[in-house]
Amino acid sequence: MELTDVGLVARVLVDDDQHAYGELVRRHQSSVRGLLRQLTRGDVALADDLSQDAFIRAYKNIRSFRGEAKFSTWLYRIAYNCFREDARKRKELVGINEEQWQAEQDPQTVDPGLRHDLMHALSLLPLHERSAVLLCCQNGMSHDEAARVLDIPLGTVKTNVLRGREKLKKTLAAWGS
Amino acid sequence: MNGEMEQDWLDKKLQEAAPYIEDDGFTARVLAQLPAPQVRFQFLRPFILVAASAFASALTYVLSDGGRFIIVEMFKITTIPTVWVVAFALASGMLVMAGGIAAAMSKSSQIQS
Numbered sequence: 001m002e003l004t005d006v007g008l009v010a011r012v013l014v015d016d017d018q019h020a021y022g023e024l025v026r027r028h029q030s031s032v033r034g035l036l037r038q039l040t041r042g043d044v045a046l047a048d049d050l051s052q053d054a055f056i057r058a059y060k061n062i063r064s065f066r067g068e069a070k071f072s073t074w075l076y077r078i079a080y081n082c083f084r085e086d087a088r089k090r091k092e093l094v095g096i097n098e099e100q101w102q103a104e105q106d107p108q109t110v111d112p113g114l115r116h117d118l119m120h121a122l123s124l125l126p127l128h129e130r131s132a133v134l135l136c137c138q139n140g141m142s143h144d145e146a147a148r149v150l151d152i153p154l155g156t157v158k159t160n161v162l163r164g165r166e167k168l169k170k171t172l173a174a175w176g177s
Numbered sequence: 178m179n180g181e182m183e184q185d186w187l188d189k190k191l192q193e194a195a196p197y198i199e200d201d202g203f204t205a206r207v208l209a210q211l212p213a214p215q216v217r218f219q220f221l222r223p224f225i226l227v228a229a230s231a232f233a234s235a236l237t238y239v240l241s242d243g244g245r246f247i248i249v250e251m252f253k254i255t256t257i258p259t260v261w262v263v264a265f266a267l268a269s270g271m272l273v274m275a276g277g278i279a280a281a282m283s284k285s286s287q288i289q290s
Contacts (some may be wrong), residue, residue: 029199029204038195134191
């Protein structure tokens with residue numbers, strides 16, 4: 001019988017069982033890497049580096065997992081924090097930030113080959129809306145779980161998802177016309 | 178209704194646009210970077226507990242003049258009036274019951290939230 005995530009976490013806690021942790025990594029690597037690829041706007045190498053950091057950090061801090069939320073929610077929160085810390089560092093080092101990137105992107109001047117690409121439309125959303133849409137619409141999280149991951153109030157998550165969805169629809173409609 | 182359908186369509190498309198990412202050695206790379214497991218002496222734990230209990234018992238026996246205080250206290254208990262014993266048992270029972278109810282209410286409110 002396959003062990004649940006909590007059962008595997010218990011094995012890691014009690015026996016320091018790295019095979020059990022390996023199983024957890026195998027189970028969640030796709031969703032975590034996928035989320036980070038979207039957050040980094042398709043930078044696969046960076047997303048994989050951040051995913052590795054997130055899994056290593058999760059292992060080191062596994063004692064702080066209390067089982068109040070799902071393991072995946074706890075893991076996403078760590079992954080999101082890794083992404084934010086990295087984005088902050090990059091902003092300080094290179095001087096590129098979210099607003100600047102946003103300003104440079106004009107939906108009307110996007111490469112025609114990408115016009116119908118939903119993921120490209122998603123990448124045009126501001127970070128707070130993009131993360132909320134990714135977690136709730138793509139990863140199927142509840143608003144409450146997304147609020148835990150993003151560490152923002154529940155109402156803000158709902159607003160961000162709503163606005164993000166509206167903007168996506170508008171962008172796709174504009175490209176379609 | 179139309180808005181809901183559009184929403185479902187968008188969510189479905191977003192989910193389809195996120196294919197499963199093959200592991201391709203990712204898990205192995207993560208495991209290779211994990212800190213080495215700490216050496217633990219867990220097998221010693223029961224021995225330590227038994228030894229500590231035995232030592233504490235022996236110390237208590239010696240310091241209490243062969244456990245004489247137990248006999249004295251037992252004798253005192255036998256002199257307590259029966260009504261007091263019944264009242265004490267009743268109060269203890271009610272206290273435990275109140276604790277149980279409080280724990281159950283707290284748990285049920287947690288589950289509901």
